[in-house]
Amino acid sequence: MPSFAPHTDEEIQQMLADLGMSSLQELYSSIPAALLRTEPLALPPDQSEIEVLEEFAAYGAQNAAVRSSLVNFAGGGAYDHDLSAAVRHLGSQSAFVTAYTPYQPEVAQGVLQALFEFQTIIARLFGLPIANASLYDGAASLVEAVNMAVGFTKERRILVSAGVHPSYREALGTFGAGTHLLLETIDLCDDDSTCFPSADEETEVPRAGAVIVGYPNYFGAIEDLAAARAMADRRGALLIVVADPVALGLLRSPGEFGADIVVGEGQSLGIPLSFGGPYLGLFAAKSEYVRLMPGRLVGETLDQEGRRAFVTTLRTREQDIRREKATSNVCTNQTLMAIQAAIHMSWLGKRGFQMLARRNYDGAHYLAQQLAGIGLAASTTHFFREFTVHTPISATELQHRMLAHGFLAGLVPPGHDDRLVVVVTEARRRVEIDGFVDAMAKELR
């Protein structure tokens, strides 16, 4: 029987004999007979590994991958970046891939130190003193940030900008059903940025747990975080910023603007597109919230010989100890992706990351200029690498037609079939951008 169990038939018989049993079925004597299956599962029999690989290659052949099949201009939390050979190699080392949560720090210093380095990189990027060792994805990080804000302020009213990623907002609604969140939307202005009310317009406003904005937001607009901070302060609320980490290669960090919690999707930091997962939830906060932080935290300490060593710390916050009093049920995180991000960000380094961010900016602004030339002016005024255009025909139809030209032409925001959100990364060459604009011009002629 195919299996990764090493037992020979003789060994199985010997082990059963040691237990005073004559068949494997006897191992299940504690299961009531009525529950024991007599028929095999209605699933196909085993296959060799080459057959399985060929079957999965066939699945792959029915998908349009970026680069090999499509030139990609879609982002929305999932970006087509060039990946370093170093991250591909080092991130797939089996000591990282096949370990588990570092419960025994004496034999887990590799994972622990890599996570400490990751936490440092994310904290510096977001401009806040502490970061955790990751959560599932950007949406999960936002949900956990809101739970933390509610735990801190005891207020369930949450103000969410309409510019926050629609899937993240949906997830917030899903999980908010259990935590009784009162979600209110802050609308966008014509330039795709959040329309923050002025202090004069808000003399008496109810208290709130959090104000949430993107930076830049889903439509590409770079938000006025000072205005967001002021809006939060008038409500006694925490400011939660959902940041695109790559934008912070050029932009001031949300921490500089006084954000309490900064979350984001870390896929851009060295993770393949992977059809949406596994990705990397980023989470950083001010120091005063350290004992409310969700997820794992790695801290530095000493071993009994006085050597520097790393360990999962402040675990009394966690569900395995606090159980029903816990404010988070997160157990695993995305450690492997966090290690890969630490490797990739170290490969890019201080100057490489800055240069990469600049190339994203240049590419997007060049594309915006060219699209304006064919009558598709960006509605987004202040943007980094992603921006929105209003389409004269159905955006879904346009996206469909562009596939035939070999382009993934951006995202159609849910409920806005007259808009496309497009992105340019450092992977897009001028010739590809020009080709994209030519094809768009043909379809819109």
Next chain:
Amino acid sequence: MRFSSTSAPGGRASSAPLVGDAEEPTIFELSAPSRRSFSLRETDVPAMDLGPIEAWLRDEPVELPEVSERDLVAHFTRLASRNYSVDLGAYPLGSCTMKYNPKFADQVAAIDGLTNVHPATPPEAIQGWLRLFHELERYVCEITGMAQATLQPPAGASGELTGLLIMRAYHASRGRTPRKVVIPDSAHGTNPASVSLAGFQAVTVPSGANGLVDLAKLRELVDDDTAGIMLTNPNTLGLFEEEIREILEVIHGVDGLAYYDGANLNAIVGVARPGDMGFDIVHSNLHKTFATPHGGGGPGAGPVAVVEHLADFLPGPLARSLDGGTSYTWMTPRRSIGRVHAFHGNSVVLARALAFMKYLGNEGMRTMSELAVLNANWLRARLADSFAVAYEQPCMHEFVVSAEALKAETGVRALDVAKALLDSGFHAPTVYFPLVVHEALMIEPTETESPQTLEAMASALENIVAMAHKDAAAVVSMPRNTPVRRLDEALAARRPILTEDQRLR
């Protein structure tokens, strides 16, 4: 009988680095101004005016490391050598199912048409992914005895919360708002936390002397305010809940729903199904039972499968065909609770798990579970002279022993046994869980360890017990051969240093 332990591929692995036991500098300490690894392509895009974003421009670049690629590779290679893993040796961490992760699945994960696909690609251009998802859903439902499933939850705990929100939506659809969810005292810590986050109150049902749910106590607890129950079966003590049907009848009697925590599914694949037991909602930890690598603590995948009358509440979208399988598209159930992931879940992990299922096939998956249970029972019997077994009946895929007697006689605790085992080249079992057993050591060998490896592990544990009686101080001083020795965890918590900059302050 004793198996020879001289050739135990899963044991005797050295967890110490090749040379030396000095500290590894951090990547920041290896940094020197203007050193570099990166190289970026020439895009031919002209430099554009930064004027539109001038108000937001940062003054200084982010302080990232500046290292050569050679130093970068050396650093992360040395870090990898300071970490234990399944590829290195046996990992009997109870409740975590640390089985061998087959290498061909790594190749599945690397297929261009799977790994380089944008999640927002229109359905016409992702027919392969939609088919793969639909096929995995069929496998998960057949294995668990359910009707339909969402693949979105990226981990077991996320699956728990998803399932409980479905439970909540079900009751709401019937105009009810029951508040209580019953959980056994042996449950995983995530269960009560998930219950709270779903807006319910956790009510604990105690285990009887046999380690199983006390049915009489359960009957006393359950009333019209009971929304449902969360059970792991086999439970965290490695025991099958023999009265499962009666337990679930009590719950269904008040229109409650039964949630199956699939953490321990590795014991019963192809042997028994949660659906046949009467469960309504089931999550499966694909990273446990179906061998996707744990990645140092994630990524996982925790699909949630439900009976037909709950399918309308599943998170959307789901991969569905409207033309009998010719093509697939995304469909969101009518009364969906909404998304639980930004995209489609941990897609590449899902692909790996399906590849594993297809490799083993229907009978291979049953053999997998049978041998996991055989290994656990054999090791449990083999250790009976060294440790008190917590419960007498045959175990499933894992078992719990107690070091309480050893502690009373020698002062050596479960924790010390675990640390000492590291010195023998094995990962430690889970300790101090479940909470209902004092000085618990929870051991899950999995099916992929050979009898020789089990023998070596048993001998190592026997030696530790013998040494405890002879020289307890020597055991308490272990481990000695690992890259670092026992850590000052209180220091880490008292004055948290969570980043390089907090150390420098």
